[in-house]
Amino acid sequence: MLDIEIDGKALQVAEGSTIIEAAHQLGTYIPHFCYHKKLSIAANCRMCLVQVEKAPKPMPACATPVTNGMKVQTHSGQAVAAQKGGMEFLLINHPLDCPICDQGGECLLQDLAVGYGASASRYQEEKRVVMNKNLGPLVATDMTRCINCTRCVRFTQEIAGLMELGQAFRGEHAEIMSFIGQTVDSELSGNIIDLCPVGALTSKPFRFSARTWELARRKSVSPHDGLGANLIVQVKHDRVMRVLPLDNEAINECWLSDKDRFSYEGLNSPERLTRPMLKHGGQWHEVDWQQALDYVAHAFKDVAKNHGGAALGALLSPHATLEELYLAQKLMRGISGVAANVDFRLRQSDFSQDGKRADGPASAPWLGMKISEIDDLDRVLVVGSFLRKDQPLIAQRLRQAAKRGAQVSLLHAADDDQLIKIHAKAIVPPSQLPRLLAQVLKCAAEAKGVAVDAAIGALTVSAEARAIAASLLSGAGSKAAVFLGNLAQQHPRAATLQALARQLASLTGARVGFLGVAANSVGGYVADALPGPDGLNAAAMLAAPRRAYLLLNAEPELDCADPQQAMAALKQAETVVVLSPFKPAGALDYADVLLPVSPFTETSGSFVNTEGRVQSFNAVVQPLGETRPAWKVLRVLGNLLGLQGFEQDSSEAVRAEIFAGAAPEFVADRLDEGASGAALDLSIDAGPLERVADVPIYAADALVRRAPSLQRARDAAAPSARMNSTQLQKLGIAAGRQVRVKQGAGSAVLVAELDERLPEGVVRIAAAHPSVAGLSAPSGAITVEAL
């Protein structure tokens, strides 16, 4: 520790701290623009100049390390003169167009100009004008306002992992721009809007729609991926106008993924359902709630009475709140008892571990550690994950860990650039993932002198597997993890992958974790939104169609593993009740009742994120039209069905019931790190060509699918049939040609595209898009023929 003095106040700071960090510790504010706690130090704005005893010149507080006995004056004559001088320079070429600038009221330059700027400018010459740039559908530019602090440049390079912005030209001609003709396509791009201290980079969707001081700031939690990013939702006239990050070092730090930030546009979608609707004689009619709920109660009672409770099925979205999931399963259990068919794991295909999970029947697969512990990992193996698009901010943490020296290895079916320094990787068709992981395990077992299963012992170990194993074994005493990504969790042999991961982890001292797919991927287990002992899981209740279905926030044609099968099951059902904030095109066809329920901004509730953290939130706006929170709808349905235990009068009461009166911060006791005793299945059963499907980042849930700006982003492109050049050649198909892909009874017409990041024997066709709803499973044999 070093003893220093700032403005006469003595304090102790850690060695290596800078003056600005030391001042922060003391609560002393030093004006700055380019400095940001999460970015490298640029020291270019020269606003944080302070007086340091014995230094002949003022020193930049952001870049000057403290030394023992240092005496700093932040407000002395020399310091203030330097700060005011800096401010004058920043303003001479700035347009001072605050009245028409979106940053007005939340502008660092505006704020600091009040303290350090002169009331009139000495600069009487012509001002600089800088042409605007097209950075894509999310970030608007007014580059004349730019003060060249390069925060945005450093962000793209250091945090997002790819330098999509840079400072071109010299001197006064310097401009921040993207590569010529390119947009900024990072899934984290929106953060540059927050980072920009002036109005040069602003939000395109929010542009000119409100002033910051007109907006209420309300806390919330992101309903998208398993991270549970903390949000500030800004509201005006009961309408969500904008979403900003709420700093939480333990979860999202000060960042948001673009999905978390811009999906709010979907809340105001014209597809919002605002009144209950009933289908009568093939026609949809708006009805009141009483009528709609009576109809549902009668229909469910009828089916249960005539065909038994097992004739009903409920498909719940993992993006629904904990309370909604809990009441939905309670409702189904109330009607059907042990035969309740209820599930929220819509994309899962391997349910062989149900009822056999290592840590109890309803224990949840979780990250295996706190999110913040990712930062300290030294050895990481990620299995089956479109990491950067599936969990953008977890990928960001791994990126920083890799920069620090952690070895991150990847075992996956597509070599997408994760913008992380990958130590070793093996890219194989999905059906071979279990074998590859088994090879890694065999290698590790050999090194440790441990016997393995005969099936594993018989495998030949590839060089890639050997390199991955060597990496995991090399860090003696280090912190290691094996993470199973979305593809691994949704793999047809997910249980094998989990069992292998668990064995590998125990050999190498690593921890096993699941990268949470959705906001309530853990919460669904906590709510016990799982089939009863004699009930059917999500796949089974579609494979063996039910007479009646209840859908909560789910759009099976896009959200289920096998959309073709799902649509067939729903179309044959007598009654399909849809609880959704939206009027999905598909539901208009197969549903009989549409009940408008609140999206996450219009209800209170909780998400349990991938680290098992329970995050509750309140509604930030009133429900739109006749919309009602789903927990209320389910609670009243319970009453109408004459079920016991539906007396809760708040979501908090539901939550209290789930946790038996406690209000835990973490659900540690219900977490689980995957199957251990599963029978290993290392066979390769796919044909000569198999499908690999990602769920594109902006197609992953009902809300984001309706956010127009995100849908214009590059990541929202419609699916194509992607293959590597060898595969294309083998099939005699030229890239750019139309092809027919067939999977089981389904087919789709797509454009063939060259993608050298794929292994041979694989065609990559994204899921969750209407154009591929005719296909079945996201994996397995598939044929491609030229049209």
Place this chain on the structure above:
Amino acid sequence: MSAQTILTAGIEPATADATWHLDDYVGRGGYAALKKVLAEKMTPEAVINEVKKSSLRGRGGAGFPSGLKWSFMPKAYAGTKYLCCNSDEGEPGTFKDRDLLRYNPHQVIEGMAIAAYAMGTAVGYNYIHGEVWDLYARFERALDEARAAGLIGQNILGSGFNFELYAHHGYGAYICGEETALLESIEGKKGQPRYKPPFPASYGLYGKPTTINNTETFAAVPWIIMNGGEKYLELGKPNNGGTKLFSVSGHVVRPGVYEVPMGLPFPELLKMCGGMRGGRKLKACIPGGSSAPVLPAEIMMECTMDYDAIAKAGSMLGSGAVIVMDESVCMVRALERLSYFYFEESCGQCTPCREGTGWLYRVVHRIEHGLGRAEDLDLLNGVTDNIMGRTICALGDAASLPVRSFIKHFRSEFEYHIDNKKCLVPPEVQREGSKIHVRPSQC
């Protein structure tokens, strides 16, 4: 010239362009110093000590004691250390390294090899100004010769000492002559200075310990090794050892590069250049390149050409670029040109320089064009107050010092411009003096 020369010794102007090859250099006694160091197995400390004793100071402009700089390199460092030669000579008025590389490249190579030996660096780069491509090409050929003769590369002269030296050319940005911008440029990045500390000796090229010296500095090293540091010091003045190349430009009869001992009185240098052109009177002189403050004739004529004397007179010896101006020069116009240079060459990284250099240029431009205002001179001084000492590198100061010194010494000329919307020096006199066209509207 009877005085001892060490950088240009044995090179005759008439044949200079043909005598740069290895054989010629060896014929002049070249590479003897390197051979001596290796054959006698001099310790690195001994080499550094000789350089310290010589009082050799950085010839690039800052005049930092070279031996001291070399001693900053961490000795026990296990990884790669780098040596860089700064041949990015871009300052207006400076052209000495150009001639050194053109006529005597092997002396630079030898100096670098000895420096590498002293600091334990196995890899070196010579960063050559991009606008003199032929020098880069010639240096590559000189490297080939030296490599073929086993004077650089692996196991030099069988001694076990390795030193790989590469030529690297810039693209003409002045700022890349700033040592950390030069490092960025070698790394393939935009040439922008780094904030110091950390200094290159601890965090330099690719983050490794690095020493950067000027071309002329390296070229002086072989002589120091052969003749001893004291001898070198004796050539010049105390604390200002050796000889120095001066690139003399402007209104002298024979502009060019002159090697003279440190401490030579300025009038002597002027005499070597054949005196003032056309017999006109000396008006002002910038003694150390365009970023050095200008000195009026009466002060300049009293100066000796060494770091300390010029500093005492209120300017800097800098890179030894002597810009001589006679009485036909309009000082406002001269300053306008200098300010334009710094406005164009500011890298744009830090605020005071990016914004301030343009401001300075525009105001001087206005004054020159008859649009000056009474408050402009105070404004210019005020703007330089806000630039100087507040920037990442020295370019901010370099842009400010000419403005301040021109106003300080020639204030009346600026005031005349502002009051009368025209120049104190009549256009025909300017035309006569500069031999270039001056639009009547300008002055």
